Amino acid sequence: MDARDVLDLIWVIPTLPALGAVVLLLFGKRIGEPASGWLATGLLGLSFLASLGAFGALQSLPGEERVHEYVWFSWFAGTGGFRVDFGFLADPLSITMILFVTGIATLIHLYAIGYMHGDPRFARFFAYLNLFVASMLVLVLGSSFLVTFMGWEGVGLCSYLLISFWFERNSAAVAGKKAFVTNRVGDFGFMLAMFLIFSELGSLDYTTTLAAAPGLPRGTVTAIALLLFLGAMGKSAQVPLHIWLPDAMEGPTPVSALIHAATMVTAGVFLVCRAHVFFDLGGAANDVVAWIGAITALGAATVAIRQNDIKRVLAYSTLSQLGYMFLAAGVGSYGAAIFHMVTHAFFKALLFLAAGSVIHGMHHEQDMRRMGALRKLMPITAATFIVGWLSIAGVPGLSGFWSKDEILAKAWFSDITGNKVLWLVGIVTALLTAFYMTRQVWLVFLGNARWDAVLPAEGDHGEKLDDVATHHQGHVTEPHESPFTMTFPLLVLCGLSIVGGFLSLPFTDPNLEFLGHWLDPSLEGAGHIEASSFLAGLGLSLVAIAVGLAGIAIGRAMYRRGLPDDLVDPMEPRLGRFAKVLERAWFVDATVARAVSGPVTWFANLLADGVDRKVIDGAVNGTGRAFRELGDGLRQLQTGRVRNYALAIMLGAVALLGWFATRVAWS
Amino acid sequence: MSLAVRASPITTEHYLIVAGLLFTIGAVGLLVRRNTLIMFMCVELMLNAVNLTFVAFAKEMNDAHGQAIVFFTLVVAAAEVAVGLAIIVAIFRRRQGVTADDVDLLKG
DSSP states (O other), rough: OOOHHHHHGGGHHHHHHHHHHHHHHHHHHOOOOHHHHHHHHHHHHHHHHHHHHHHHHHHSSOOEEEEEEEEEEEEOOSSSSSEEEEEESSSHHHHHHHHHHHHHHHHHHHHHHTTTTTTTTTTHHHHHHHHHHHHHHHHHHBSSHHHHHHHHHHHHHHHHHTTTTTTTHHHHHHHHHHHHHHHOOOOOOOOHHHHHHHHHOOOOBBBHHHHHGGSOOHHHHHHHHHHHHHHHHHTHHHHHHHHHHGGGGGOOOOHHIIIIIIISHHHHHHHHTTHHHHHSSSSSHHHHHHHHHHHHHHHHHHHHHHHOBBBHHHHHHHHHHHHHHHHHHTTTTTHHHHHHHHHHHHHHHHHHHHHHHHHTTTEEEEEEEOOOOOTTTSSSHHHHHHHHHHHHHHHHTTTTHHHHHHHHHHHHHHHHHHHHHHHHHHHHHHHHHHHHHHHHHHHHHHSSSOTTTTOOOOOOOOOOOHHHHHHTTOOOOOOOOOOOOOOHHHHHHHHHHHHHGSOOOOOSSSSSSSSHHHHGGGGTTTOOOOOOOOOHHHHHHHHHHHHHHHHHHHHHHHHTTTTTTTOOOOOHHHHHTTTHHHTTTGGGGHHHHHIIIIIIIIHHHHIIIIIIIIIIHHHHHHHHHHHHHHHHHTTOOOOOOOHHHHHHHHHHHHHHHHHHHHHHOOO | OOOOOOOOOOOOHHHHHHHHHHHHHHHHHHHHOOOOHHHHHHHHHHHHHHHHHHHHHHHEEEEEEEEHHHHHHHHHHHHHHHHHHHHHHHHHHHHOOOBBBGTTOOOO
């Protein structure tokens, strides 16, 4: 079979998990607890194998021919030249995405079998998970903006369903709603971008539009790029549309891992890379992407150092790492963005699943102040988490080091305005990252044991997750290691986090810098950023290593002994008033909440009450009332008396006669 | 003494005048009387007035079509009388009276 024939079977990849979702939604209850989880995991595993096959087929083609479009069926063939095929585009970018999406999602599915054990809606959970992955696969494989958008919306829907999966808890229901609504803001940008692209280029196909984009006026391209980026900001949680992501921690931990590592948040970065032509051409758009990325990276990292919830630290860390990816995309190094996306998927999935394992072992305790010294009780979880920590902190040799180093180097050597400032922001973020991850490791796995410590009163915190934690105050059960289904994915991801960096080493040899060269056909025309000299590159790497190690050293010095008995963070007195600002995430959430509860609610009320109820409803009801009154009036004519009718007929006849008579007379 | 009768021929106009008179009598009767039976007879009067004009014009135009139509009218009138009288009888049985103004159940 020819390689292109194999690639024509690419529709199998999203269909398998979609099938799983349908089967589990219909028959989930009957299939029962462990079986439905294994079914979902198995189908996704097959999908992963199919992705491997697609990868092999694509790689067997010569470099420049590695783009294959497969049209499944004609989706829309409307008037005015509107024609969209439901097709899949197999190129290095989409194949890279599906490989790590299916791979990591399979591991997370396996993990969820253990984690969700005993949940009353076990089968439904796996149906949603499968649907989530299927949507993500449609998103990355789509051959046009519209197919991608369909997956995009599917991902949004599934995130809503999964974040508020434990909807009995009000905070979970609210968090799901918040994620959905915030995402809609981004979707609005994506839709406007699609309208603009179609009206300017008459097509939504990636191959057609990306080839035709250079012919457009510069302003239009910039507008399209910025609107697409608005969509990407919503999905990938960039400032100021990041507010949904920390709250998304309300979902079960496998969902958090899936959202943060493999699906959902990577969609925005993917979109920017997929439509990179618009960003390359549209002058200002690139700067916006880079700066938003940098602001998010630094802002989220500062917040992460003051969080006490084990998952919230990781959530802000994800925001920060996504900022890195956009920083890379903004300076024009899409390869580095994808590279970091892949390595981040490895170590962030690992960190989240290990955190979930801790939560599982601690009987749903999420507050790090009530953990500590778990290393001996949960050896596998602790060991894998520590690998993840070293990786994200940028310890040389591990995956996070290579990808972060590449982004920082590309930022330094790019020709974007303020490239040195962007690099500085990146390096400060790296320092903070190493610090807060070290703090987390010492608070959770090392230091002193504080399992039955009583939390200080929270006051006006407003941290929803604390409510959950306080339910479990005073438990004395021993923490325990998680079952095999949960530790096995940890071990696999641990291995990937160690070796993942070797996908793309910073050397020009195509075998060593595999990913960068592999992605070239998808990122054609993006231009390469090269180090001015080997020594300069090496110098930057050394600075990055030093900064990472410094962050670890500071964290260790501060948290070596864990927390004191009163649970006051040793960092708190040093930050002074600033501690509160960071704890409340720069008050962005509060500001948005105030804006929404104030003028936005007022405006919504105006629209609902004034415009909708009075004008629109009024018009409809008014028409009804007018005809009703007209009918009431005309009803009087219907007397029911036959003589009145006779008179009417007579008068009518006379009138007709008169009319004819006058006509005859005039003619 | 001789009755001085001026021999003048009866022309079509005469027929039409009679027909017009009959029609008017019928129409006025229909409008002013309340007894359904009388009203019904008035309708018949109007019908036959029209028949008369048909016949008169058939003679005037020397065309048999007018007479043929009269036969149609008679047949239809006979059927109508059968139905109409049946309705009147039915109303009478139910209400002990056939005053038209009492029957206004279809008032809007």
